[in-house]
Amino acid sequence: MNWRQEVDNRKEALLEDLKGLLQIPSILDESKAAPNMPFGPEVRQALDYMFDLGERDGFKTKDVSGYAGHLEYGDGEEIVGILCHLDVVPAGDGWTYGAFNPTVTNGKIVARGSNDDKGPTMAAYYGLKIVKELGLPLSKRVRLIAGCDEESEWRCVREYFKQEQMPTYGFAPDADFPIINAEKGLYDGVLTQLPIQHAQLTKYHLISFTSGERPNMVPDVATAVLQTDEVLEEQFEAYLEKYEAEGTCEWDKGTYTFTMKGKAAHAMEPDNGINAAYMLAGFLLPLPLDIQGERYIEFVRHVFADSRGISLGIEATDETGDLTINGGVFRYHDEERTATVNIRYPYTAKFEERLQNLREIALSFGFELKTRHHMPPHHVAEDHPLVKTLAEVYERQTGETANLMAIGGGTYARSLEAGVAFGALFPGAEDVAHQVDEYMEIEDLLRAAAIYAEAIYELAK
Numbered sequence: 001m002n003w004r005q006e007v008d009n010r011k012e013a014l015l016e017d018l019k020g021l022l023q024i025p026s027i028l029d030e031s032k033a034a035p036n037m038p039f040g041p042e043v044r045q046a047l048d049y050m051f052d053l054g055e056r057d058g059f060k061t062k063d064v065s066g067y068a069g070h071l072e073y074g075d076g077e078e079i080v081g082i083l084c085h086l087d088v089v090p091a092g093d094g095w096t097y098g099a100f101n102p103t104v105t106n107g108k109i110v111a112r113g114s115n116d117d118k119g120p121t122m123a124a125y126y127g128l129k130i131v132k133e134l135g136l137p138l139s140k141r142v143r144l145i146a147g148c149d150e151e152s153e154w155r156c157v158r159e160y161f162k163q164e165q166m167p168t169y170g171f172a173p174d175a176d177f178p179i180i181n182a183e184k185g186l187y188d189g190v191l192t193q194l195p196i197q198h199a200q201l202t203k204y205h206l207i208s209f210t211s212g213e214r215p216n217m218v219p220d221v222a223t224a225v226l227q228t229d230e231v232l233e234e235q236f237e238a239y240l241e242k243y244e245a246e247g248t249c250e251w252d253k254g255t256y257t258f259t260m261k262g263k264a265a266h267a268m269e270p271d272n273g274i275n276a277a278y279m280l281a282g283f284l285l286p287l288p289l290d291i292q293g294e295r296y297i298e299f300v301r302h303v304f305a306d307s308r309g310i311s312l313g314i315e316a317t318d319e320t321g322d323l324t325i326n327g328g329v330f331r332y333h334d335e336e337r338t339a340t341v342n343i344r345y346p347y348t349a350k351f352e353e354r355l356q357n358l359r360e361i362a363l364s365f366g367f368e369l370k371t372r373h374h375m376p377p378h379h380v381a382e383d384h385p386l387v388k389t390l391a392e393v394y395e396r397q398t399g400e401t402a403n404l405m406a407i408g409g410g411t412y413a414r415s416l417e418a419g420v421a422f423g424a425l426f427p428g429a430e431d432v433a434h435q436v437d438e439y440m441e442i443e444d445l446l447r448a449a450a451i452y453a454e455a456i457y458e459l460a461k
Helices: 003-008 011-022 041-056 118-133 155-163 233-242 276-284 291-303 351-364 385-398 442-460
Strands: 060-064 068-073 079-085 103-105 108-110 141-147 169-172 179-183 185-193 205-211 221-227 246-252 255-261 324-332 337-345 367-375 404-407 419-421 439-441
Touching: 003 011, 003 118, 003 442, 011 041, 011 108, 011 118, 011 442, 041 060, 041 068, 041 118, 041 141, 060 155, 068 118, 068 155, 079 118, 079 442, 108 442, 118 141, 118 442, 141 155, 141 442, 169 385, 169 442, 179 385, 185 291, 185 351, 205 276, 205 291, 221 276, 233 246, 233 276, 255 276, 276 291, 276 324, 291 324, 291 337, 291 351, 337 351, 351 367, 385 419, 385 442, 439 442
Parallel strands: 079 141, 079 169, 169 419, 179 404
Antiparallel strands: 060 068, 068 141, 103 108, 108 439, 179 419, 185 337, 185 367, 205 221, 205 324, 221 255, 246 255, 324 337
């Protein structure tokens, strides 16, 4: 079977279907939640779009209350699962063509979600579509399961598996090739500053400090509002020049508004970005702020001084990589004084001990830590039939060794009893998930679709 030729025969249709999906700004919006659309109307629209494709192409479809859904092909007691997600992180500013205006240029398709995870989702869908259209005999059902809350709290797959059968095994096309059989533990926690009584008036009063939208993103913009009669323009410009940073400073009737630009990145490797909140806190740190503001800024600079938790004494590493820590959301104003942290820890780390260290350090700065979301590490043995089959397919199509890998990202693979992440980024490809001008190489999408087609057949035949 020439799987790649089958994909090439459908190239234009694949790209057109993908463009339609990429045009939908499927960002979580709980303020507009309603029955059958728990994550807002745009996320619901993306799910309906996939149902429309499935019905057009003759798949069985099922909607699980708007949390998730599946497209199914084949017969049998067992199920092969392909777990994808349709939600995307917020777009941010600075896009060349517009985040939801999918544009093909220089062999790439550029749009939010092209890499994470709508592009790989469409490649997997076309892999399944090819198997169906060729009428290949299967002994298992294949379900492409589309979730709608992967970039937030995974409520989609939790609700889905309350109602639906767990697949025998499966893969998530939401990471890297060859095969990722181990994923770090994921922890989101909210650090809340306790009020400080009898604060004295000072020359500098921090009114607000705001940055970030999601714990799993390095924030690319931070804003601070400072009340003072002092002149700070030259000092701010000197700070920007020293650190080769970009920002603005505006004065209005005794109040400064400082804005700092950073670089967005996925929290699984914070060093790929520049944390705007940390950078802005560095400018504010030497100023004699009011005690509440001073302690908040000191805390930001201490907790997020490095991406490996060394300053906190919680570092850890093993074959799955280093522990990483990201400050993703900062809210400091009269109603709320919080910092939300995302920690990704190695498979062998004793995380409860490290979490206790963080609690104690936070308390010494006047902060309380509460867990928002926690997923333990995930691992599938290298001799599992799923891993062996996918390795054979990958090596047959690419001629390269299917090395096993571990990642700091969290994919839907860990929601399966036996699941791995499988593509769609090839070795050497730039990882631009969660970044401005996110893109996917079209050639890589086509290669991935061919691999997925054969993998689906081999797993379900």
